[in-house]
Amino acid sequence: MAKTHEGFGPEDRARVAWHISTFSPNNGGNCVEAGPLNDGTDRVAVRHSHRPDAELIIYTRGEWEAFTAGVRNGEFDFFA
Numbered sequence: 841m842a843k844t845h846e847g848f849g850p851e852d853r854a855r856v857a858w859h860i861s862t863f864s865p866n867n868g869g870n871c872v873e874a875g876p877l878n879d880g881t882d883r884v885a886v887r888h889s890h891r892p893d894a895e896l897i898i899y900t901r902g903e904w905e906a907f908t909a910g911v912r913n914g915e916f917d918f919f920a
């Protein structure tokens with residue numbers, strides 16, 4: 841299960857390979873950022889782009905793969 845990580849320090853955050861969607865307007869100003877933790881655990885961190893120092897949600901590889909498969913399958917097209 842995904843967990844929030846308020847205590848994930850600046851050094852830990854700096855090691856995440858953050859990505860912003862190319863579909864995000866304003867160069868990612870209204871988006872979430874996600875990236876793999878470079879610690880060998882195959883986990884993915886997610887944060888809000890307006891609050892990069894705030895709480896993170898960290899997903900296991902299995903959780904992330906299930907979510908992205910659902911996105912590709914249209915399961916999260918809430919406003920379509």
